[in-house]
Amino acid sequence: MAIKHFSSADINGFADRQRARFINSLSGFKSANLVATIDEQGITNLAMISSVFHIGASPALVGMIIRPTAVQPPAKNTLKKANINDADNKAVPRNTLANIKRTGIYTINHVSADIYQQAHQTSARYDDAISEFDAVGLTETYIDGVAAPFVQQSQLKFSLSVREITPLTINNTILVIGEVSHVLVDNIAVKDDGYIDIESINTAAVSGLDSYHTTTRLSRLSYAKVDRPVQALDI
Amino acid sequence: MAIKHFSSADINGFADRQRARFINSLSGFKSANLVATIDEQGITNLAMISSVFHIGASPALVGMIIRPTAVQPPAKNTLKKANINDADNKAVPRNTLANIKRTGIYTINHVSADIYQQAHQTSARYDDAISEFDAVGLTETYIDGVAAPFVQQSQLKFSLSVREITPLTINNTILVIGEVSHVLVDNIAVKDDGYIDIESINTAAVSGLDSYHTTTRLSRLSYAKVDRPVQALDI
Numbered sequence: 001m002a003i004k005h006f007s008s009a010d011i012n013g014f015a016d017r018q019r020a021r022f023i024n025s026l027s028g029f030k031s032a033n034l035v036a037t038i039d040e041q042g043i044t045n046l047a048m049i050s051s052v053f054h055i056g057a058s059p060a061l062v063g064m065i066i067r068p069t070a071v072q073p074p075a076k077n078t079l080k081k082a083n084i085n086d087a088d089n090k091a092v093p094r095n096t097l098a099n100i101k102r103t104g105i106y107t108i109n110h111v112s113a114d115i116y117q118q119a120h121q122t123s124a125r126y127d128d129a130i131s132e133f134d135a136v137g138l139t140e141t142y143i144d145g146v147a148a149p150f151v152q153q154s155q156l157k158f159s160l161s162v163r164e165i166t167p168l169t170i171n172n173t174i175l176v177i178g179e180v181s182h183v184l185v186d187n188i189a190v191k192d193d194g195y196i197d198i199e200s201i202n203t204a205a206v207s208g209l210d211s212y213h214t215t216t217r218l219s220r221l222s223y224a225k226v227d228r229p230v231q232a233l234d235i
Numbered sequence: 236m237a238i239k240h241f242s243s244a245d246i247n248g249f250a251d252r253q254r255a256r257f258i259n260s261l262s263g264f265k266s267a268n269l270v271a272t273i274d275e276q277g278i279t280n281l282a283m284i285s286s287v288f289h290i291g292a293s294p295a296l297v298g299m300i301i302r303p304t305a306v307q308p309p310a311k312n313t314l315k316k317a318n319i320n321d322a323d324n325k326a327v328p329r330n331t332l333a334n335i336k337r338t339g340i341y342t343i344n345h346v347s348a349d350i351y352q353q354a355h356q357t358s359a360r361y362d363d364a365i366s367e368f369d370a371v372g373l374t375e376t377y378i379d380g381v382a383a384p385f386v387q388q389s390q391l392k393f394s395l396s397v398r399e400i401t402p403l404t405i406n407n408t409i410l411v412i413g414e415v416s417h418v419l420v421d422n423i424a425v426k427d428d429g430y431i432d433i434e435s436i437n438t439a440a441v442s443g444l445d446s447y448h449t450t451t452r453l454s455r456l457s458y459a460k461v462d463r464p465v466q467a468l469d470i
Binding site: 001002003004005006007008011014015016017018019020021022023024025026027028029030031032033050051052053054055056057058059060061062063065067108110111113116117120121122123124125126135143155156158163164168170171173175177180181182183184185186187188190191193194195196197198199201203204205207208209210211212213214215216217218219220221222223224225226229230233 | 236237238239240241242243246249250251252253254255256257258259260261262263264265266267268285286287288289290291292293294295296297298300302343345346348351352355356357358359360361370378390391393398399403405406408410412415416417418419420421422423425426428429430431432433434436438439440442443444445446447448449450451452453454455456457458459460461464465468
């Protein structure tokens with residue numbers, strides 16, 4: 001292989017979208033999820049997000065990074081800046097954050113290979129009065145005690161109560177941390193030891209800003225110990 | 236499909252490791268990376284981490300969640316708690332955080348299908364005086380101006396200068412944010428538009444605590460617009 005070295009000066013010399021695609025590729029494969037919320041008028045909102053990550057299991061905490069400025073209408077002299085933001089992260093409508101703040105509740109829904117194009121389409125800038133569920137052809141479903149909608153087509157989905165909303169002043173993104181309240185999952189995927197085989201329900205992975213992937217398991221591996229090699233586990 | 240509903244009461248009723256495996260599966264596919272650091276005595280450290288995520292492209296910021304208490308030697312009456320922490324996240328040696336604090340520099344190295352077993356093995360609790368590079372059979376490599384080692388076998392790796400270390404008081408994990416300084420990548424993977432085809436260099440994805448996967452691209456998709464359907468892009 002021919003390893004190429006890019007310095008920060010090289011990267012700063014990239015065009016804005018080129019740099020955004022490049023840097024978004026560095027972290028590795030990303031989770032593919034739809035965040036669903038509802039406002040006080042009952043208008044639902046659905047946003048593709050690739051920055052959901054695990055924070056802790058006890059309590060069950062999940063984080064996500066959102067960039068609420070991404071779809072603020074660009075003023076004349078800030079057009080360039082708005083475009084940079086667009087390229088930097090998937091557009092996450094400010095509705096998502098506003099709804100989470102108002103209701104305290106949201107759902108995260110795995111994007112599978114069956115719905116990845118519809119999921120991607122939610123990042124178009126629909127008017128506030130339009131639900132992305134309707135616009136892209138996904139179906140709302142509800143359970144008792146959870147005000148926010150779930151995506152019916154998703155085979156692993158969970159509701160969260162917001163616990164912390166922390167601005168990251170370093171670049172004006174927002175870290176939203178929620179505590180898991182209900183999990184809805186295709187039962188065949190849940191193994192006796194607690195592992196959920198998300199490959200078996202065709203959950204997608206994302207690379208960069210716009211590439212979607214299915215997966216093939218290499219192996220589950222045993223808990224690593226100093227005195228013996230890791231071993232493959234049965235699923 | 237038969238969707239099963241788990242309430243938070245159900246989840247709280249799980250055994251600790253079962254709950255850890257279950258909750259770690261919820262966020263979707265995770266990135267597979269090795270974090271490399273060095274201490275003042277020149278002892279290197281290598282730690283498997285599945286919580287690296289994109290924060291922003293301009294400046295180029297990458298975050299990761301680490302749980303530095305995971306390998307504190309358990310005192311007699313805290314043994315149970317220490318085990319819970321173990322199960323909750325891959326063991327990230329406190330050396331990683333200590334080295335980042337002392338030197339300000341670390342590298343993140345993609346884990347490919349070729350080295351996933353060695354990468355997983357780094358999470359065993361090696362003695363402080365032992366470098367995980369030596370223990371698992373990976374090779375240190377260096378570039379001018381970066382004190383921390385890279386993993387020679389990794390085909391996408393980058394160095395970072397630490398920018399923020401933020402304790403998440405909600406569960407005593409630490410959010411470490413670094414700014415990318417140098418990127419080393421197999422040149423065939425870098426596309427003209429900036430996208431890096433991390434599938435072509437066999438970068439792995441992780442699910443749950445211990446499952447490793449390769450990927451198969453569904454498609455890259457065009458930037459979503461309200462007035463037209465998304466289209467597949469050439470790679």
